[in-house]
Amino acid sequence: MPSPQVEQEPSDCERPALASSDHPPVARAxxxxxxxxxxxxxxxxxxxxxxxxxxxxxxxxxxxxxxxxxxxxxxxxxxxxxxxxxxxxxxxxxxxxxxxxxxxxxxxxxxxxxxxxxxxxxxxxxxxxxxxxxxxxxxxxxxxxxxxxxxxxxxxxxxxxxxxxxxxxxxxxxxxxxxxxxxxxxxxxxxxxYFEHPAYLEALANSVREAYDAAETPPEVLVASYHGVPKRFLTEGDPYHCQCQKTTRLLRERLGWEESAIQTAFQSQFGPEAWVGPPTVDHVAELARQGRKHIAVISPAFASDCVETLEEINEEIRESFLAAGGERFTYIPCLNDRxxxxxxxxxxxxxxxxxxx
Incomplete structure (x- = not known):
């Protein structure tokens, strides 16, 4: 006679440890x-x-x-x-x-x-x-x-x-x-x-090196643009502004650049109260008026490209720089799925x- 069929438990389920034999299988932990x-x-x-x-x-x-x-x-x-x-x-x-x-x-x-x-x-x-x-x-x-x-x-x-x-x-x-x-x-x-993590900083630095190597002429300055917050957040204990400033410094040190080669700015401001700055849209225009013809912009606070980077930076902020006399604008994409x-x-x-x- 054929051996009796044994009902198979779903491969994704099991009986809990020390459970009775009639306990129904549950999802594996x-x-x-x-x-x-x-x-x-x-x-x-x-x-x-x-x-x-x-x-x-x-x-x-x-x-x-x-x-x-x-x-x-x-x-x-x-x-x-x-x-x-x-x-x-x-x-x-x-x-x-x-x-x-x-x-x-x-x-x-x-x-x-x-x-x-x-x-x-x-x-x-x-x-x-x-x-x-x-x-x-x-x-x-x-x-x-x-x-x-x-x-x-x-x-x-x-x-x-x-x-x-x-x-x-x-x-x-x-x-x-x-x-x-x-x-x-x-x-x-x-x-x-995780802004201080060596692997994150190295990936960020790699993206900058690759963008500069691909440019016909290297940008004169790199602007690290972070999403802004109201200035009072800083006095109320939010560490974001300090961590952004430190990210820029750690990135510069990893690249081995002089302090003037990378600058910090903040974007996406709205409302009547004071925000941390300088505003990226104004800062890039000022760089153009100072005679900087080619700049690059990176967004270290974003893990993925989004409307704040692809539209605001690569369209609005680019336009602000070019309208003020700049000639070449390089947007360095977020780290995304690199x-x-x-x-x-x-x-x-x-x-x-x-x-x-």
Missing amino acids: RVGVVLANLGTPDATDYWSMRRYLSEFLSDKRVVDYPSWKWQPLLQLVILSRRPFKSGEAYRSIWNSEKNESPLLTITREQTRKMAEALEARHGDRVRVDFCMRYGNPSTDSVLRRLQAEGCERILFFPLYPQYASPTTATANDHAFRTLMRLKWQPAIRTVPA DDHIAALLTIVENELAGWL
Whole structure:
């Protein structure tokens, strides 16, 4: 007689250790890694942009004015006009082939490469995914999916080299909000700022060397342009401004350049209050008026190219420099999915996973 058929458990499931024989199989215990980026609208039309901007600009970490004062202005005035302008900016850089923003395309590719690298080292013990603080895929949906796949421990990695309240902190806040709603919380770790990490600095320096080597004539100055924050954030304890200044210095030292060869500026200012500076758009124009004919601009605070780099820097800030008498403008792309960047992120992830694998 043929031997009886034994029902096979799903390969992705197993009975918990020391469980009784009739305990149903559950998802195998794993470790999750989540790469968290800023966010993206789903499309460039008015209502898609309005939903995205409303979520973004309603975040108290981004705009911390009292709601009674800010929300009427935001909902009735700003969001009646700004979605048109922002939609136009996004359309100028939109990935029409995939019908998505470049930030989404790049973050997905970063995640794919990270997943392949971790699988090669640890097999299927690690799940890698990505989420957006604003828009989709949402932080909540990704954390819940990883938990359902058996991730009892999750490393949450905000892709911001420098810590800032409106970026790193709000990404972590949102992850913790999901945990607040879960009956069974996974253990979670967050990755700290990594602007000083040697592998990150080397990848950044490599991108500069490659851009300068490819130029017919080397730029006369490199402008490191960081996203701006209100000046009061500095006095309130946010370390972002200091970490940006230090990033520029560490990059210069790694390149072996003189102090005058690289300068720091801040972009994307809005609202009436004072912001850290100088403003990039004004600073590059001043460089042109000083007789600098060829400059390069890099964005060390962004792990992935997005509207703030591809449109604001490579279009608006470029135009400001050329209109003031500059002749050549070189934009150095973000590190994106460069192999040395992925290797740097992988080194950071492996360090933060110590004791979990």
